[in-house]
Amino acid sequence: MRPFRVVTGVLFVLAGSLHFTHKRFYLRMMPPYLPAHEALVRASGVAEIAGGMALLHPRSRRLGGWWLIATLVAVFPANLHMALNPERYARIPGGAPALWARLPFQGVFIWMVRAAMRAR
Numbered sequence: 001m002r003p004f005r006v007v008t009g010v011l012f013v014l015a016g017s018l019h020f021t022h023k024r025f026y027l028r029m030m031p032p033y034l035p036a037h038e039a040l041v042r043a044s045g046v047a048e049i050a051g052g053m054a055l056l057h058p059r060s061r062r063l064g065g066w067w068l069i070a071t072l073v074a075v076f077p078a079n080l081h082m083a084l085n086p087e088r089y090a091r092i093p094g095g096a097p098a099l100w101a102r103l104p105f106q107g108v109f110i111w112m113v114r115a116a117m118r119a120r
Contacts, residue, residue: 005055008116012052012068019045028091031081047071055116065117069110076106 019026019041026045030037051071054064079102082089086096094101 004112005061005116008112009052009055009064011112012048012055014052016045016048016050016052019048029078029082029089031078031085032088033081034078044071044075051113055113062117065113068113072106072109072113076103079103079106 023038023041026041027037030040034040047067048071051064051068054060054067057064079099082092083096083099083103086099089099092099
């Protein structure tokens with residue numbers, strides 16, 4: 001279980017880092033109904049990094065896991081918006097099928113975090 005926990009934690013740290021190294025990509029994904037796009041991209045990146053790091057330490061593992069699950073739930077409406085409006089996101093690789101395929105992966109990521117949260 002430890003290798004899976006490490007992989008999951010590192011995955012979220014890396015994914016969160018992408019919000020800063022590939023900021024324009026994430027800004028293009030933002031639904032128009034949300035305010036402060038740049039601040040939200042940064043905040044979601046920080047949330048993923050913090051949650052991934054917390055998942056790696058035994059004392060913060062459960063809190064970090066719940067933090068990541070809350071983050072995944074919080075971004076789901078934006079992912080749904082993208083799938084429902086693929087014409088607005090024509091530059092996203094894979095187009096409409098990829099946007100729809102992303103939705104169930106939120107559940108997979110939540111499952112991964114829950115599995116990584118288990119102490120033993």
